[in-house]
Amino acid sequence: MMLQTTVHAAAQSRAHGTTAALWHAVELHRPVAEIDGACELALCGSLARVDPEQTWPRTGADVCPACAALSR
Template sequence: MLIVNSYAVGFARPDRWSRGRPAEAVHPWHAVEAHRPPAELDGEVELAVCGAIVQVWGSQKWERVGVGRTACPECARISAVNRSLSSAR
């Protein structure tokens, strides 16, 4: 079993959507397994963990984007990105 510790951020461009499974406009950001430094992936077209075809956006960090409202919920679930718990104080 391969465990991936690093994810790059991919953006679903309208001309790069997967056939039969188009990215929703409200969730354009996706997680991409980074088997090499994310900076080396910048600008590359890759397959996101959810199966969408995306273009890697090297200036973004998945740990930050993945908890936002515009991140793909399936990518967040698969990559186990969770919102931080807030203080009860």
């Protein structure tokens, strides 16, 4: 039997107009060390830049509600 785990990384989107930057969850299929700073597709479909110094799950008002629900 093979055990499969899903790892999520924290990524922050850019603020757009009056919209604040949000923390998103990105599903990783490679080690965090291989993330090159480019934007990645978040669980909710937004593009966000992974921050290897941050962990997921995040808490607070600046967390994408869709990513929070989809990462459970």
